[in-house]
Amino acid sequence: MNLERLHLDKTLFAALLGMAAISLFVVYSASARDLDATLGHLLRLLLGFGVLLAVAQIRPEFYERWSPYLFIAGMLLLVAVLALGVIGKGAQRWLNLGFLRFQPAEIMKLAVPMMLSWYLARKNLPPSLGRLAIAFILMAVPALMIIKQPDLGTALLVFGAGTFVLFLGGMRWRVILTLLAIVAVAAPFAWSHLHDYQRQRIFTLFDPEADPLGTGYHTIQSMIAVGSGGLYGKGWLNSSQAHLDYLPESSTDFIFAVFAEEFGLIGSLLLVAIYVLIVARGMLIAYLAKDSYTRLLAGSLSLTFFLYFFVNMGMVTGILPIVGIPLPMMSYGGTSIVTVMAAFGILMSIQTHRKIAE
Amino acid sequence: MLNIPIKDHFRETRLFNARLSVIGVIVVTLIFALVLRLAYLQVFAHRHYETLSQANRVKPIPIQPPRGLILDRNGVLLAQNYPVYTLEIIPEQVDDMNSLLEELGRLVNLNEADLRNFQKQLRERPRFENLVLRSHLTEEEAARLAVKRTYFSGVELEARLRRHYPLGGLGVHFLGYVGRINEQEQEQVDKAAYRGIEYIGKLGLEASYEKTLLGQVGFEKVETNAHGRSLRILERIAPVAGKNIYLSIDARLQALAEQTLGKRRGAVIAMEPATGAILAFVSTPTYDPNPFVQGIDPESYDALLKDPDKPLINRALNGQYSPGSTIKAFLGLAALEQDGFDPNRPVSCPGWFTLPGSAHQFRDWKKGGHGAVNLHDAVVQSCDVYFYKLAVAMNIDGMKRFLAPFGFGKKTGVDLFNESDGILPSPEWKAARKQVWYPGETVITGIGQGSILVTPLQLADAMSALANQGVRMKPQLVRAIVDAKTQARRETEPVIATQIPLKDRRNLEIQIQNLTDVVHTNRGTAYGIGHNSPYKIAGKTGTAQVKTVAQGQSYSEKATPERFRDHALFVSFAPVGDPKVAVSVIVENGGHGSSAAAPIARKVMDYLLLGKTAAPPGEAKPATENDE
Numbered sequence: 012m013n014l015e016r017l018h019l020d021k022t023l024f025a026a027l028l029g030m031a032a033i034s035l036f037v038v039y040s041a042s043a044r045d046l047d048a049t050l051g052h053l054l055r056l057l058l059g060f061g062v063l064l065a066v067a068q069i070r071p072e073f074y075e076r077w078s079p080y081l082f083i084a085g086m087l088l089l090v091a092v093l094a095l096g097v098i099g100k101g102a103q104r105w106l107n108l109g110f111l112r113f114q115p116a117e118i119m120k121l122a123v124p125m126m127l128s129w130y131l132a133r134k135n136l137p138p139s140l141g142r143l144a145i146a147f148i149l150m151a152v153p154a155l156m157i158i159k160q161p162d163l164g165t166a167l168l169v170f171g172a173g174t175f176v177l178f179l180g181g182m183r184w185r186v187i188l189t190l191l192a193i194v195a196v197a198a199p200f201a202w203s204h205l206h207d208y209q210r211q212r213i214f215t216l217f218d219p220e221a222d223p224l225g226t227g228y229h230t231i232q233s234m235i236a237v238g239s240g241g242l243y244g245k246g247w248l249n250s251s252q253a254h255l256d257y258l259p260e261s262s263t264d265f266i267f268a269v270f271a272e273e274f275g276l277i278g279s280l281l282l283v284a285i286y287v288l289i290v291a292r293g294m295l296i297a298y299l300a301k302d303s304y305t306r307l308l309a310g311s312l313s314l315t316f317f318l319y320f321f322v323n324m325g326m327v328t329g330i331l332p333i334v335g336i337p338l339p340m341m342s343y344g345g346t347s348i349v350t351v352m353a354a355f356g357i358l359m360s361i362q363t364h365r366k367i368a369e
Numbered sequence: 370m371l372n373i374p375i376k377d378h379f380r381e382t383r384l385f386n387a388r389l390s391v392i393g394v395i396v397v398t399l400i401f402a403l404v405l406r407l408a409y410l411q412v413f414a415h416r417h418y419e420t421l422s423q424a425n426r427v428k429p430i431p432i433q434p435p436r437g438l439i440l441d442r443n444g445v446l447l448a449q450n451y452p453v454y455t456l457e458i459i460p461e462q463v464d465d466m467n468s469l470l471e472e473l474g475r476l477v478n479l480n481e482a483d484l485r486n487f488q489k490q491l492r493e494r495p496r497f498e499n500l501v502l503r504s505h506l507t508e509e510e511a512a513r514l515a516v517k518r519t520y521f522s523g524v525e526l527e528a529r530l531r532r533h534y535p536l537g538g539l540g541v542h543f544l545g546y547v548g549r550i551n552e553q554e555q556e557q558v559d560k561a562a563y564r565g566i567e568y569i570g571k572l573g574l575e576a577s578y579e580k581t582l583l584g585q586v587g588f589e590k591v592e593t594n595a596h597g598r599s600l601r602i603l604e605r606i607a608p609v610a611g612k613n614i615y616l617s618i619d620a621r622l623q624a625l626a627e628q629t630l631g632k633r634r635g636a637v638i639a640m641e642p643a644t645g646a647i648l649a650f651v652s653t654p655t656y657d658p659n660p661f662v663q664g665i666d667p668e669s670y671d672a673l674l675k676d677p678d679k680p681l682i683n684r685a686l687n688g689q690y691s692p693g694s695t696i697k698a699f700l701g702l703a704a705l706e707q708d709g710f711d712p713n714r715p716v717s718c719p720g721w722f723t724l725p726g727s728a729h730q731f732r733d734w735k736k737g738g739h740g741a742v743n744l745h746d747a748v749v750q751s752c753d754v755y756f757y758k759l760a761v762a763m764n765i766d767g768m769k770r771f772l773a774p775f776g777f778g779k780k781t782g783v784d785l786f787n788e789s790d791g792i793l794p795s796p797e798w799k800a801a802r803k804q805v806w807y808p809g810e811t812v813i814t815g816i817g818q819g820s821i822l823v824t825p826l827q828l829a830d831a832m833s834a835l836a837n838q839g840v841r842m843k844p845q846l847v848r849a850i851v852d853a854k855t856q857a858r859r860e861t862e863p864v865i866a867t868q869i870p871l872k873d874r875r876n877l878e879i880q881i882q883n884l885t886d887v888v889h890t891n892r893g894t895a896y897g898i899g900h901n902s903p904y905k906i907a908g909k910t911g912t913a914q915v916k917t918v919a920q921g922q923s924y925s926e927k928a929t930p931e932r933f934r935d936h937a938l939f940v941s942f943a944p945v946g947d948p949k950v951a952v953s954v955i956v957e958n959g960g961h962g963s964s965a966a967a968p969i970a971r972k973v974m975d976y977l978l979l980g981k982t983a984a985p986p987g988e989a990k991p992a993t994e995n996d997e
Binding site: 324 | 377392396399411414419422593594
């Protein structure tokens with residue numbers, strides 16, 4: 012089969028397939044041998060690959076043209092979700108379309124970098140200060156709306172995706188340093204606006220033992236799982252931390268802890284290597300891209316994927332606070348897998364259509 | 370590319386590539402940090418987290434060992450464990466809770482409080498835990514449940530062992546009791562050895578033999594999940610039962626002595642002179658130790674504390690009494706051991722004694738005096754003046770030197786905690802208390818009054834020394850320690866406490882003859898118990914003043930309130946020639962040693978030597994005129 016003809020990047024596709032295969036085994040173990048859950052995961056993967064295949068066929072120019080409209084559609088959905096949340100009293104992330112429960116914030120993971128890439132690519136790079144300000148508003152507004160849901164994890168990824176575009180687009184160092192200074196000054200103010208549970212998670216990061224049965228519990232149990240795995244791991248299906256219910260969210264956000272416990276350092280390094288390979292391949296695609304829109308978008312999508320798995324692994328190993336970010340491709344459930352695969356579809360489209368165009 | 374104006378393509382590419390490189394470096398750095406973190410957790414800190422993981426998974430559940438039993442010399446149980454049954458329900462295994470409770474209510478008595486308490490637990494506890502529905506089931510209820518138990522699911526009949534003293538207050542003062550471990554004890558005990566153990570010996574042998582009786586805690590290593598549910602038993606280490614303790618005490622003799630003392634306050638010690646084995650260890654009144662096991666209610670405890678008879682006081686061990694004339698049993702021998710002492714030299718007893726240059730009269734108990742008495746007469750008739758003069762001749766240091774080896778003023782070393790020392794006074798002893806030794810104190814020490822104090826146990830032990838050829842044994846309650854499982858038996862070795870230094874063994878024989886004549890000659894103060902005794906008893910009566918009688922006044926028993934009457938004492942051993950038992954008796958405010966204390970000793974001896982439990986005939990005969 013000629014993958015090129017299908018507009019698939021060989022390296023990226025192989026890495027994704029390998030990751031998908033591994034994830035089936037890990038989900039099976041982490042869900043305590045729940046065959047239904049494993050099948051559900053397989054179906055999501057198949058759906059994801061289907062979306063990837065479809066997205067890869069479409070030329071990048073199409074995405075560029077439609078970027079603003081996708082962004083506007085995404086914003087409308089976010090507003091709808093927030094409005095429903097107000098009516099439904101409480102956290103609201105989902106939009107129930109009857110046949111599908113749908114999380115609009117997921118769209119923004121793609122729509123925000125697409126929108127910003129489109130906007131910046133319209134004029135010469137580096138962008139002027141005014142355009143930068145507008146770009147910043149374009150990413151900050153959806154991010155704030157997602158925080159309101161509240162979904163700190165997704166907001167972080169959306170904001171990260173936008174930031175990558177701005178950075179790669181050549182945002183001046185002077186501006187970057189100024190913004191960093193402002194963040195440093197504004198941090199205490201932002202702190203006061205965090206939810207108690209969000210603040211507590213940050214406290215916990217610094218001293219998980221302080222409240223071992225409270226907020227520190229997840230971190231401690233997760234570190235126990237990873238640490239007790241040792242060099243070679245306890246073997247597949249032998250994660251006692253997960254199977255005896257000590258590890259919370261073992262098949263979703265903390266699935267890497269199960270993996271690390273069962274497959275040890277060697278397995279963990281292999282998994283990290285596959286993730287790094289995917290990110291590196293994405294960055295290479297960005298490097299090879301020929302115009303500003305595609306290289307900005309490819310770079311941002313690759314780096315957002317990096318942010319994705321790094322934040323998750325960081326929280327599982329106790330070096331980052333607990334934010335609800337699943338491990339891409341691995342974690343069970345949610346619509347994130349579709350978004351991630353769509354992003355890879357776009358990367359492949361950028362890569363394969365460039366070659367064909369040449 | 371279509372709607373993008375022509376730009377400086379080369380410059381844009383260079384800018385993008387530079388930015389991509391910067392971020393590439395950041396990505397590599399962060400990945401490196403993550404790898405380091407993984408290596409730290411999984412290699413360097415692996416052992417730590419492995420341990421934590423095991424600790425998560427495996428929970429050791431302690432299994433209580435049964436506490437060692439305490440039995441008397443004939444195997445009569447004095448302290449045992451009996452099962453207390455508890456009815457427990459595991460809610461998740463019950464289909465219909467209401468009908469189950471209804472059915473159980475027909476088998477056992479369930480009151481409102483039980484049900485309320487159970488409903489409360491039902492709301493608050495996890496559904497897989499055992500919840501107590503009723504504790505302290507009667508034997509009958511437990512039996513009924515045991516039969517029907519298989520019909521119910523989720524119903525458990527748990528048996529826990531509880532300490533019980535089947536004979537109630539009998540021997541409580543040496544037996545002691547166990548009670549719940551309090552916070553202070555929790556701090557002191559070895560935490561590992563006491564895991565899961567609720568009770569600890571508080572008093573008596575239960576305390577002094579705690580280590581022997583305790584046994585070893587067993588463990589079940591149970592795999593549990595995060596909610597505490599036990600999944601399976603991984604390993605079981607059986608508990609080792611505490612060792613059983615056989616006492617030299619004879620429970621029947623103990624009961625006889627306690628009953629003979631009756632409602633009077635007092636103490637009786639009976640021991641084997643040759644071994645120091647204690648046969649009876651009595652302090653009255655006694656009290657029931659059983660309420661103390663579960664924690665006595667404050668009202669009952671208060672009542673015991675406020676009881677004017679002070680039942681909680683261990684008189685045998687901690688009661689410190691003036692020995693009175695019983696000291697003459699030992700000082701008589703001291704006299705014989707004096708260089709150039711002539712036991713036959715008569716000493717005049719006018720009924721009083723004064724120190725040179727003093728007008729203070731030290732009176733004899735017998736008004737008008739005993740006339741001319743030699744040592745034999747002085748011991749037999751308990752002449753005070755003779756011993757006043759002896760005391761002055763020996764001086765306090767001489768008396769102390771002689772009495773010390775008998776164990777006075779020192780713990781006997783009996784296998785119980787908190788034994789009292791008694792007091793063997795001396796000028797140094799008073800000087801240490803910033804007090805002056807008066808010559809008069811030397812005088813009254815001669816008749817066992819003044820600062821000198823002895824415990825009933827010391828008296829019995831000292832008397833045993835006389836009986837045992839001057840070898841004083843350490844008194845011991847425990848005869849053997851037996852492993853409950855292997856039946857391996859470790860006998861207690863008799864321990865020599867002191868050897869009384871004697872210049873001439875014949876002096877001991879002379880003094881024993883004197884003491885025998887106290888009981889068996891009609892002038893003897895204890896003739897009341899000796900005139901009809903089929904075996905020979907050596908003994909000495911004593912009367913200890915509780916209230917000082919002023920100069921020029923006389924003591925009248927009838928006119929003195931009971932609490933201020935003299936204490937009655939008697940020390941003895943029998944049979945003379947082959948002593949099997951030494952007995953000391955103290956009856957507080959009992960009056961005279963001859964009439965109150967000696968008959969009790971006779972009863973004890975009759976039981977041991979004749980196998981008789983009938984009332985000693987001594988009681989039938991009225992006290993002789995020689996009533997000390």
